[in-house]
Amino acid sequence: MGVIERLPARLLLALAGGLCLWLSFPDNNLAYLAIVGVALVGISMWDVSPRTGALLGLVAGVACFLPTLSWSGIFVGKFPWFALALTEGLYLAAMGAVLAVVQRPLLRAGRLLPAALLIPVLWVLQEWIRGSLPYGGFPWARIAFSQADTPFAQWAAIGGAPLITFVVALIAVPLVLLAVTRRLPVVAVVVALVSGLGAFAVPVPTSGESTARIGLVQGNVPRAGLDFNAERRKVLDNHVAGTEALAERYDDLDLVIWPENSSDIDPLRNDDAKEQVQRALAAVDIPIIIGAILDEPAPAVSNASLLYEPGGGEPQRYVKQHPVPFAEYVPNREFYRLFSSKVDLVRVGFAKGDRNVAFPVQGREGDFTAVPTICFEVAYDGLMRSAVKDAEAKGVPSLLVVQTNNATFGYSAESTQQYAISRIRAIEHGRSVAHVSTVGVSGFINPDGSSTPTTELFTAAQPVDNVVLRSGLTISDRLGPWVEWGSALLLLIAVAWRLRRSRTGRVESRSTDDRSTAQIEEASTGA
Known part of the structure; x- marks a missing residue:
């Protein structure tokens, strides 16, 4: 990654990513910058320690939420506004820490695409938790809510706001891989294109009864x-x-x-x-x-x-x-x-x-x-x-x-x-x-x-x-929070893979130690 490996460069990327996310929301209305924002944050967090991931997430979160939620302090003062922005930013900090924990083993094993695909998974889960806890959560400024003027909004009929967030973050994955590996996996490009262009195929009604x-x-x-x-x-x-x-x-x-x-x-x-x-x-x-x-x-x-x-x-x-x-x-x-x-x-x-x-x-x-x-x-x-x-x-x-x-x-x-x-x-x-x-x-x-x-x-x-006036239920209505549960399942699979790899590594290490001990004993006996 070169210069990106340095912490100051990573911090600048996280800051720029958060600002791009802010600019995607009304009244700035630069919706497609949400893709750039997720990509920059993902690049900044690539192959870092959990502590560094948390720091980068916090920087990105505050950069996004401080200007996006500035309306919350207009008449009550700066402290409540800053407190709200910082609190929301802590969820991105937690996301950065968790991403580092589950992503690094995949990177060590050379599984770059699965490692990058954890970015949309964790972004959905971060927004889910942020909109639920504490006190019922505060689900404002989710990526999905910046996309009302883009074709991606049509995915809401299939998976609600979480699917829009997932698709936007998924389209950012090839950008992340290109920046960190200097290569562009064909699979990542195909997945991103299908996710983006697939929105045009989602049936959205215009008439009713x-x-x-x-x-x-x-x-x-x-x-x-x-x-x-x-x-x-x-x-x-x-x-x-x-x-x-x-x-x-x-x-x-x-x-x-x-x-x-x-x-x-x-x-x-x-x-x-x-x-x-x-x-x-x-x-x-x-x-x-x-x-x-x-x-x-x-x-x-x-x-x-x-x-x-x-x-x-x-x-x-x-x-x-x-x-x-x-x-x-x-x-x-x-x-x-x-x-x-x-x-x-x-x-x-x-x-x-x-x-x-x-x-x-x-x-x-x-x-x-x-x-x-x-x-x-x-x-x-x-x-x-x-x-x-x-x-x-x-x-x-x-x-x-x-x-x-x-x-x-x-x-x-x-x-x-x-x-x-x-x-x-x-x-x-x-x-x-x-x-x-x-x-x-x-x-x-x-x-x-x-x-x-x-x-x-x-x-x-x-x-x-x-x-x-219409009746009937959309696929999103019928399936409920399937995107969130699916993302949680994918994260559990990644955690299970990490734990299995850790156990395998320990077993191999013990086996190597046992062989070394046996060789030493054999040499001593022969002497």
């Missing part, structure tokens, strides 16, 4: 920041006004959707808020899904999605199942207060919902269900998959609804990063997505991941579209 005319209300807020809802009634009024504007322009809507936090005044308990919701309902005379904060179960509160229907009655509800740690509740508060008093900004914790919900809607072309997801929940594979499968059991077409509030992240890439995740989910589950935010971006996503024009940040808007 029916359509529904949906209106979104992006009401906007008085100001960006943590106190975006300091004037809670104003935010509610904005969404009522937006609904009335829809009623003036359209008389053929099937459903209106408000975003998360569109009513931070509990409309089930506050008569004034209830009256405003009924005013909006009367204006359009069709069902409205609103995002509300409910003062229950005391002393906690609930982040909920409520389906209101004309004619009155108690609204159906969905309660967010995955509240965000340190934003909607603070785990181990006393411990984390030692590092930052910002934890006390979260005064009341959010309760955790315990079930999926599919809201029934009677459309002009037939019945369908709207499946609500609130904010960061869209990033969790298992939660989205279970919600779609439960909706499918209803026996009618369905629409995915992502209600979010991006006001606390200002004019940042958080909104576009989240919208890109929704685009991947549309392909993964073969469903249209209605993605609506209090402040933007909002828009409609087709089952093939293509999108209508999105709204601008911090503007009031009421986009409308005829949305394709």
Whole structure:
């Protein structure tokens, strides 16, 4: 490898690789740099000790996550932002250490291609663990979520986001081998080409059984920041006004959707808020899904999605199942207060919902269900998959609804990063997505991941579209986390091979020692 063997050169490669990964995400939108990023990180980690692998992984991770997650520190300060980026970077550090342990024996045995193929395997597993632990994980900034505008996104219909990550990392393998061996194995090139070009053969639907005319209300807020809802009634009024504007322009809507936090005044308990919701309902005379904060179960509160229907009655509800740690509740508060008093900004914790919900809607072309997801929940594979499968059991077409509030992240890439995740989910589950935010971006996503024009940040808007409604399950839905389990199996095989080789080496060493001892004894006896 020449100069690459030196640690400073490796550190520069890891740093450059992490920056390339950052540039692949919105708003930079240089998606194909993800391949270069994985390749550079893989080259830097080639044939190193576990300690060096961990260091290189940490450098790459921080280089990626620090700028990608910069929105997390806009209004809460640098410490939480740096802490989050460092924590996410530790997963890449663990990946580097594990890669070094299982890769080196393969390299010593001259098995270069299997050694390189461990890179996509471990990248998938790293993202899986990062999205699961601790506190339910934080699966943001996964390679897959940078690929919404590339053909690779279509692999989501087969294996979800993990398969996209695997394919991108697999395409990087020939680049790694070329850099470290000065040779380009034909097998590696063929595998990479098949993985890349195979995306075009993945069937992705564009039509469905029916359509529904949906209106979104992006009401906007008085100001960006943590106190975006300091004037809670104003935010509610904005969404009522937006609904009335829809009623003036359209008389053929099937459903209106408000975003998360569109009513931070509990409309089930506050008569004034209830009256405003009924005013909006009367204006359009069709069902409205609103995002509300409910003062229950005391002393906690609930982040909920409520389906209101004309004619009155108690609204159906969905309660967010995955509240965000340190934003909607603070785990181990006393411990984390030692590092930052910002934890006390979260005064009341959010309760955790315990079930999926599919809201029934009677459309002009037939019945369908709207499946609500609130904010960061869209990033969790298992939660989205279970919600779609439960909706499918209803026996009618369905629409995915992502209600979010991006006001606390200002004019940042958080909104576009989240919208890109929704685009991947549309392909993964073969469903249209209605993605609506209090402040933007909002828009409609087709089952093939293509999108209508999105709204601008911090503007009031009421986009409308005829949305394709579909039923059925994709291969990804049916097979579940097969990519993660398959990657785990491949890693176990590599570990088993390493252990077997180590035992064989010890046996051969003992056998050699025994022969040497016997020869010495024989020589002594002869003397």
